[in-house]
Amino acid sequence: MTRFIERHPAWALILLIAVAVMLWLILAVWPPGLEEAIGRKRVFLNAVFNGITLGSLYFLVASGFTLIFGLMRNVNLAHGSLYLFGGYIGYAISVWTGSWVLGFIVAFIGVALVGVVLQIVVFRRMEGQDLRQTMVTIGLSIVFADLMLWVFGGDFYQIQTPNWLVGPIELPLVTALKSSGEAVYLRYPMVRLVIFVAAVVIGIAMWLALNRTRVGMMVRAGVDDRDMLAATGVPIQLVFVVVFALGAGLAGIAGVVGGTFQSISPGEDTRFLLASLVVVIVGGMGSIPGAALGAVIIGLAEQLGSVYIPTYAIVVTFLIMVLVLALRPQGLLARR
Amino acid sequence: MDSAAPRFSAVGSGAALELRGVTRLFGALAALTDVTITVRPGERRAVLGSNGAGKTTLFNCVTGDFPPSSGTIRFFGEDITHFPPYERIRRGLRRTYQISALFPGLTVRDNVYLACRGVSRGRFSPLRPGANDALMHAAEALIQAVHLTPVREQLVAELAHGQQRQLEIALALAGAPRFILFDEPAAGLSPTERRELIEILTSLPAHIGYIIIEHDMDVALRVVESVTMMHNGRIFKEGLPHEIEADPEVQELYLGAGHE
Amino acid sequence: MSLVQGAHRETSPPAGARANLLAWPEFNQPAVWVVAAILLIMPFIASGFFLIEIFATTLILGTIALSLMFLAGYGGMVSLMQLTVAGFAAYMVAVFGMSANTNISLGWPWWLATPMALVLATIFGTLGGTLAVRTEGIYTIMITLAIGAAFYYFTNQNWAIFGGHTGINTIATPKFWGVDWRSDVPYYYVTLGVAAFCYFAVQYVSRAPFGLALQGVRDNPRRMAALGFNVNAHRVAAYAFASFIAALGGVLQVWNYRQISPGSVSVGACIDILIIAVVGGITRPIGPFIGAFIFVILRTFALDLLVKFGLDGNRFRLLIGLGFLAIVFWSSDGVIGLWERWRRRAADTHTRPSGGHGHG
Numbered sequence: 001m002t003r004f005i006e007r008h009p010a011w012a013l014i015l016l017i018a019v020a021v022m023l024w025l026i027l028a029v030w031p032p033g034l035e036e037a038i039g040r041k042r043v044f045l046n047a048v049f050n051g052i053t054l055g056s057l058y059f060l061v062a063s064g065f066t067l068i069f070g071l072m073r074n075v076n077l078a079h080g081s082l083y084l085f086g087g088y089i090g091y092a093i094s095v096w097t098g099s100w101v102l103g104f105i106v107a108f109i110g111v112a113l114v115g116v117v118l119q120i121v122v123f124r125r126m127e128g129q130d131l132r133q134t135m136v137t138i139g140l141s142i143v144f145a146d147l148m149l150w151v152f153g154g155d156f157y158q159i160q161t162p163n164w165l166v167g168p169i170e171l172p173l174v175t176a177l178k179s180s181g182e183a184v185y186l187r188y189p190m191v192r193l194v195i196f197v198a199a200v201v202i203g204i205a206m207w208l209a210l211n212r213t214r215v216g217m218m219v220r221a222g223v224d225d226r227d228m229l230a231a232t233g234v235p236i237q238l239v240f241v242v243v244f245a246l247g248a249g250l251a252g253i254a255g256v257v258g259g260t261f262q263s264i265s266p267g268e269d270t271r272f273l274l275a276s277l278v279v280v281i282v283g284g285m286g287s288i289p290g291a292a293l294g295a296v297i298i299g300l301a302e303q304l305g306s307v308y309i310p311t312y313a314i315v316v317t318f319l320i321m322v323l324v325l326a327l328r329p330q331g332l333l334a335r336r
Numbered sequence: 337m338d339s340a341a342p343r344f345s346a347v348g349s350g351a352a353l354e355l356r357g358v359t360r361l362f363g364a365l366a367a368l369t370d371v372t373i374t375v376r377p378g379e380r381r382a383v384l385g386s387n388g389a390g391k392t393t394l395f396n397c398v399t400g401d402f403p404p405s406s407g408t409i410r411f412f413g414e415d416i417t418h419f420p421p422y423e424r425i426r427r428g429l430r431r432t433y434q435i436s437a438l439f440p441g442l443t444v445r446d447n448v449y450l451a452c453r454g455v456s457r458g459r460f461s462p463l464r465p466g467a468n469d470a471l472m473h474a475a476e477a478l479i480q481a482v483h484l485t486p487v488r489e490q491l492v493a494e495l496a497h498g499q500q501r502q503l504e505i506a507l508a509l510a511g512a513p514r515f516i517l518f519d520e521p522a523a524g525l526s527p528t529e530r531r532e533l534i535e536i537l538t539s540l541p542a543h544i545g546y547i548i549i550e551h552d553m554d555v556a557l558r559v560v561e562s563v564t565m566m567h568n569g570r571i572f573k574e575g576l577p578h579e580i581e582a583d584p585e586v587q588e589l590y591l592g593a594g595h596e
Numbered sequence: 597m598s599l600v601q602g603a604h605r606e607t608s609p610p611a612g613a614r615a616n617l618l619a620w621p622e623f624n625q626p627a628v629w630v631v632a633a634i635l636l637i638m639p640f641i642a643s644g645f646f647l648i649e650i651f652a653t654t655l656i657l658g659t660i661a662l663s664l665m666f667l668a669g670y671g672g673m674v675s676l677m678q679l680t681v682a683g684f685a686a687y688m689v690a691v692f693g694m695s696a697n698t699n700i701s702l703g704w705p706w707w708l709a710t711p712m713a714l715v716l717a718t719i720f721g722t723l724g725g726t727l728a729v730r731t732e733g734i735y736t737i738m739i740t741l742a743i744g745a746a747f748y749y750f751t752n753q754n755w756a757i758f759g760g761h762t763g764i765n766t767i768a769t770p771k772f773w774g775v776d777w778r779s780d781v782p783y784y785y786v787t788l789g790v791a792a793f794c795y796f797a798v799q800y801v802s803r804a805p806f807g808l809a810l811q812g813v814r815d816n817p818r819r820m821a822a823l824g825f826n827v828n829a830h831r832v833a834a835y836a837f838a839s840f841i842a843a844l845g846g847v848l849q850v851w852n853y854r855q856i857s858p859g860s861v862s863v864g865a866c867i868d869i870l871i872i873a874v875v876g877g878i879t880r881p882i883g884p885f886i887g888a889f890i891f892v893i894l895r896t897f898a899l900d901l902l903v904k905f906g907l908d909g910n911r912f913r914l915l916i917g918l919g920f921l922a923i924v925f926w927s928s929d930g931v932i933g934l935w936e937r938w939r940r941r942a943a944d945t946h947t948r949p950s951g952g953h954g955h956g
Binding site: 073075077130131132134135136138139140141142143145146147149150270274277278280281285310311312313314315317318321322325326329330 | 674727730731733734735737738739741742743745746749750753754755756863864867870871874908910911913914916917918920921924925928
Binding site for chain 3: 420440441442451453
């Protein structure tokens, strides 16, 4: 952090101002002039919260993607299929057992198993041939998409939010003042907040696992220098399988989240694959904090964009990617 | 051959290559520390030093493969510190690589032709070379100079190690070189091939200077007039070949280690 | 070593040495002439359906995939946005030319709208390439895929220029010299002409300094810089060249369907182009056309075929995906590679007895 400020004082200042403005916009009671200029604060706050919670969903998908890429140089273009598969599993389990939480667990395990099979049966045979692996993942994504279409059809499925999470919760953020001077507080869906907190917890757990455990150290060493990891006599194939399982499992969990937030249907696989791509390009390949930062940026850009400049929302996301590629092609938080 | 020289008339010292305080960091590790070297036009110099002394990093800084972290590099008076590699090459700088860096999927002639094309106009030409293409003739001449004419139609991947080393040299001689950096050109060569290499080096036109990294003292001291000794990323000693060879510190540091 | 002794005897290169640089080795094979002849007399063999739905479509998809083959095979850059460039050209034909969407189309005559579309699409593809060359290798796939997807979502959202998710319909096609160039036979010849032009252009450039240097960049970019080449400029130029080819394919495509909508530039369609190029083989310009032919045949007849085997006719994508996986697993160079391996093996078994004599 201090090194960044020393090296790029101008950028640090701009960032600081941007964060301060954002915080002020969120916390302060908007003066009437501002409301006239850009609309009501409630709309803005909702967009920000939607952006951040969507970002947490993107993070769940992209962190698995970036983990697999970082360690194995495998651009898993079937990652979206794993997401969608997780969503379908979660839907089936929650309908069958009525338990939302069980849906998460089974989706994680089921998709992680698919990941294990993929790593052992397919990718292990073509280690180091990243282009060929990528081609295979493209083929797999096509096959998976069609198999899922075969089984589940083209319908939209929405996973039922459990009763204890239904309904909004009042947050201590003032959206407006009534004429009587009474403050109106923001009401926001409980389930989205819970999932946001869960994503943060998962993110921190991953960071801790990578930085504080032996296996995590191995994985990180492997991200930096794979040959060195192999040379140290670590059972590298086992590490690969574990990482692939974890990355795939995260995509599975994300599928259940996505099915609860929005819905799952054919085509969502591509959408979330692309979201992961953009998030990872922006945040930095192979970096978990990068995935978190990228996910929040892209989530916010998408939601704020769709509120304030609806026909060009996608352009905003794209411009962010272009800007990052132009200024820092390795991504915002990549170490390289 | 030296028709290109007047275009870049030397400003200042008149040195071919001049490094001032060049430092290169890799993270916290300093591969080069405060290296200052001056080489006259036409001068031939050897750089000695054990593995990790910073010899190849020195070359990488001069050619721009890795730009220096600090310090300046002048080439015939012009400050090239911040030039991209190709701009340096177009000004008459050349190099060979320690591990052959060739184009295995192309034929020998295409490799040399590319080298000739890289330092002339028409790099983007979409027109195939004609029967009397001057660069194609230049390429043929170079191939002959390094004795590769019989295999010129072969893919580089099919060549023997010695032939690949010779091709490396041919690529560095393309166009109108003014200064060449040879990175261990004799590595892995048979005694016959070494003799050929020495012959090629000694028969270069007098105005072409070079720096050669070479572990084999027999080769190195026969083709140079001055020696720079590096150690731990710094210049350790500079002098004439026999001075360096006789220097007790150098013997202890390098020659002793080299003969173990 | 033998090379040293032989070197001094040969002072000048034999005439044959330069032949493969100057001539067209393809023309030495009779098979090429046969294929060319068949393609030329195709309208007398095939009916309208086959002529357009099979052969013209193959040539169009092959041309677009050819642009990917040029980038991937010679430049080592696997770009997934080639269909996007083609689609952009198609949209531009619709925007500048005439269509039923009079609020969008500017109504220019085709001979103005088409060059405009080609130029703009080439610029579009070049800018995308400029972005993609900021990184290398596997990242190219990710960035170009993101560009393709962004364009797809943008065409969906934007109504002012791209007509939203319904797209632009009833686009006018050229009519001059008393010929309706969209009627089957003239259109087939236009397509054949453009595809042949692109094929030979790629073949020709691959042996010219530009193409040769591109292959050098593919094999060893760092060494190319150390030979005096501006590697990134070369890559961007390759994108420009490939974009022009893709744009030509896009113009043909929009003339064929006479409408363009986001569905034509979807991510799935972008990936189809990759599949076509890889299945055919990305090391030679003929590969994409072979791949396109297989793809079109499968797409057209898979339904009947699958039903005949008692399967669901909708499983075309599954078939494509499995076929693609099989090719990627067993051949690094598509069906061309498979065919050559088979031929070599056949040749080996054929010559082995006599070969033994020669060495003995």
